[in-house]
Amino acid sequence: MSMPEPVITVRDLEMGYGSFVLMRDLTFTVNRGDVFIIMGGSGCGKSTLLKILVGLKQPSRGQVFHGDVNFWDADVEVRESIQRRFGMLYQSGALWSSMTLAENIALPLEQYTKLGTGQIREVVALKLALVGLAGFEDFYPSEISGGMKKRAALARAMALDPDILFFDEPSAGLDPVSARLLDDLILELRASLNTTIVIVTHELASIFAIGNNSVFLDVEARTMTASGDPNKLLAAPPNPNVHKFLTRGEK
Amino acid sequence: MSTREQSVPLDSRIRIDRYGGDTLAIRLSGDWKLDQGLPSTAPVIREIESRQPVRGVILEDVGIRGWDSGLLTFLIKVVDFCSTAGIPVTADALPEGVRRLLALARAVPARAGARKESGREPFLPRVGSQALSVWRSTRETVDFLGETAIAFARLLRGKATFRRSDLSLLLQECGSKALPIVSLISLLVGLILGFVGAIQLRMFGAEVFVADIVAIAMVRVMGAIMTGIIMAGRTGAAFAAQIGTMQVNEEIDALKTMGISPVEFLVLPRLIALIIMMPLLCAYADLMGILGGFVVGVGMLGINPVEYLHRTQEALTLTTFWIGLFHSLVFGVLVALASCLRGMQCGRSASDVGAAATRAVVTSIVAIIVATAIITFLCEVLGL
Ligand SMILES: Nc1ncnc2c1ncn2[C@@H]1O[C@H](COP(=O)(O)OP(=O)(O)O)[C@@H](O)[C@H]1O
Ligand SMILES: [Mg+2]
Numbered sequence: 001m002s003m004p005e006p007v008i009t010v011r012d013l014e015m016g017y018g019s020f021v022l023m024r025d026l027t028f029t030v031n032r033g034d035v036f037i038i039m040g041g042s043g044c045g046k047s048t049l050l051k052i053l054v055g056l057k058q059p060s061r062g063q064v065f066h067g068d069v070n071f072w073d074a075d076v077e078v079r080e081s082i083q084r085r086f087g088m089l090y091q092s093g094a095l096w097s098s099m100t101l102a103e104n105i106a107l108p109l110e111q112y113t114k115l116g117t118g119q120i121r122e123v124v125a126l127k128l129a130l131v132g133l134a135g136f137e138d139f140y141p142s143e144i145s146g147g148m149k150k151r152a153a154l155a156r157a158m159a160l161d162p163d164i165l166f167f168d169e170p171s172a173g174l175d176p177v178s179a180r181l182l183d184d185l186i187l188e189l190r191a192s193l194n195t196t197i198v199i200v201t202h203e204l205a206s207i208f209a210i211g212n213n214s215v216f217l218d219v220e221a222r223t224m225t226a227s228g229d230p231n232k233l234l235a236a237p238p239n240p241n242v243h244k245f246l247t248r249g250e251k
Numbered sequence: 252m253s254t255r256e257q258s259v260p261l262d263s264r265i266r267i268d269r270y271g272g273d274t275l276a277i278r279l280s281g282d283w284k285l286d287q288g289l290p291s292t293a294p295v296i297r298e299i300e301s302r303q304p305v306r307g308v309i310l311e312d313v314g315i316r317g318w319d320s321g322l323l324t325f326l327i328k329v330v331d332f333c334s335t336a337g338i339p340v341t342a343d344a345l346p347e348g349v350r351r352l353l354a355l356a357r358a359v360p361a362r363a364g365a366r367k368e369s370g371r372e373p374f375l376p377r378v379g380s381q382a383l384s385v386w387r388s389t390r391e392t393v394d395f396l397g398e399t400a401i402a403f404a405r406l407l408r409g410k411a412t413f414r415r416s417d418l419s420l421l422l423q424e425c426g427s428k429a430l431p432i433v434s435l436i437s438l439l440v441g442l443i444l445g446f447v448g449a450i451q452l453r454m455f456g457a458e459v460f461v462a463d464i465v466a467i468a469m470v471r472v473m474g475a476i477m478t479g480i481i482m483a484g485r486t487g488a489a490f491a492a493q494i495g496t497m498q499v500n501e502e503i504d505a506l507k508t509m510g511i512s513p514v515e516f517l518v519l520p521r522l523i524a525l526i527i528m529m530p531l532l533c534a535y536a537d538l539m540g541i542l543g544g545f546v547v548g549v550g551m552l553g554i555n556p557v558e559y560l561h562r563t564q565e566a567l568t569l570t571t572f573w574i575g576l577f578h579s580l581v582f583g584v585l586v587a588l589a590s591c592l593r594g595m596q597c598g599r600s601a602s603d604v605g606a607a608a609t610r611a612v613v614t615s616i617v618a619i620i621v622a623t624a625i626i627t628f629l630c631e632v633l634g635l
Binding site: 185 | 286319328351360
């Protein structure tokens with residue numbers, strides 16, 4: 001393997017809403033090609049951290065570097081060009097309900113590429129085929145199931161061949177089989193496209209199957225109490241809360 | 252591999268070579284990214300077709316510098332063409348990632364019949380489905396009215412479930428918050444009536460009867476119609492959008508599964524709020540309209556203020572006032588029912604909510620005008 005190349009570096013980050021501090025002193029690095037897991041109990045601020053990483057919310061203190069650009073100090077144009085390389089899968093899917101699946105995926109392509117309508121249609125068909133939804137172009141989000149919505153949202157997140165994909169609880173609300181399939185799909189996409197992936201999840205199966213790097217947010221300590229390869233964290237838990245989380249409190 | 256026979260340059264990134272008579276090698280190099288534009292597959296496919304018989308196609312990477320979905324869309328079309336033509340494709344010499352993605356994209360076959368039929372239906376089926384949808388919507392309306400009537404009966408027996416706090420918020424929303432716009436509109440309508448009347452009456456030197464015209468027109472019907480239309484646009488649209496959004500978020504389903512009737516819980520408080528507030532708003536609008544007429548009569552025509560008020564008092568009877576209030580009560584019921592019905596009928600997407608709000612306003616206004624015609628006719632028959 002070559003030297004790890006940092007794509008996201010977080011330093012001394014503090015986040016909260018108003019005067020309410022959720023987490024402080026977060027420092028970690030996501031390297032190119034990582035499947036990076038943000039772990040932690042419900043309500044500890046995982047979604048909030050993800051929003052900060054993709055630039056939807058400003059941290060109350062600290063820095064986020066994308067490559068070597070300090071994101072929140074950069075100009076708006078620089079920030080937008082960085083964000084264009086992101087794909088994001090929202091917790092609810094967030095497909096645009098008044099558009100068909102094809103239109104959902106085509107919109108970013110129409111915005112940011114110079115492709116003609118015919119070529120856009122081909123790319124849309126490819127993305128849908130990659131997530132196993134070939135032929136569902138003309139369906140509206142209200143006409144497909146929850147798992148299919150998640151996959152369609154993944155197709156939309158991948159529309160522009162992003163460098164980094166962010167996922168907020170991709171398997172939440174899915175049955176175990178669909179969740180497994182989604183995990184496999186994520187792994188497959190990473191292996192073939194070498195996309196860096198940042199995932200919020202508390203699905204243990206996913207964490208151990210796909211993660212190679214992670215950060216653990218501890219509600220009680222209000223900071224991160226562990227980071228690194230989740231399998232190694234399980235083998236040698238640095239503190240009881242991590243152990244409890246990674247073993248679901250069993251044993 | 253046997254001897255190479257000929258080489259055809261197409262796009263600078265593609266080369267097609269032929270081996271041993273019936274095997275084609277498609278060799279790819281250079282940049283294959285979406286923003287570099289995609290080469291057409293047509294010439295490649297024509298090559299394959301024109302060189303029949305082809306027993307095999309080899310896809311080969313001879314120096315691809317960068318690739319993304321652009322390369323994949325190109326390859327998929329070639330591979331799809333070959334598989335329908337029954338030509339085996341060897342992709343071993345493609346980058347590993349490309350091979351895996353190709354396999355992934357072709358793993359789940361396109362679901363047959365998933366694609367929707369587009370194009371126009373023939374005439375008769377279209378008429379038929381129109382008729383069916385009219386029938387369906389009529390039945391929905393009747394069902395809805397029935398459910399509302401039942402809910403109302405339960406209310407009278409003190410059994411209806413809804414939150415009193417919802418009702419008080421709604422009363423505020425339909426009452427005091429509507430006052431500014433009702434004031435403005437009715438004052439202006441009073442002014443206009445006074446103005447138009449004055450121009451006609453001046454010809455006969457009967458300016459003083461402006462007071463009669465404004466008073467009777469406002470109190471008997473205009474006050475009620477104006478508040479009705481304002482409430483249809485302001486409150487009716489809001490009701491439909493609120494209930495429609497709840498429909499989209501499956502909140503209505505949640506009420507139903509808990510055994511709470513959405514009609515009782517959502518429609519009843521809105522109906523009550525409008526039944527209480529519309530007559531009050533109407534009485535207020537009457538007053539503002541008379542004030543508007545007063546401004547024209549006294550300010551422009553120079554009628555003595557005391558005389559103007561005296562004529563107004565002469566012209567109005569209690570019956571006129573009650574007829575006006577009756578109008579507004581009916582309009583309140585119509586606006587509440589029409590907008591809640593449209594909200595309940597809302598589809599499951601964001602744009603359906605907008606459509607529901609529009610339909611609520613249109614239905615309410617049509618209902619208001621039709622009801623006015625009916626009430627006017629009934630009053631005529633009853634000699635009121
Ligand atoms: N917009 C908001 N305003 C105020 N507090 C919020 C907001 N969004 C989330 N929170 C609070 O922040 C905490 C973390 O939320 P979130 O990041 O969504 O948690 P999770 O780890 O479950 O994704 C929760 O306690 C939540 O109440
Ligand atoms: Mg969350």
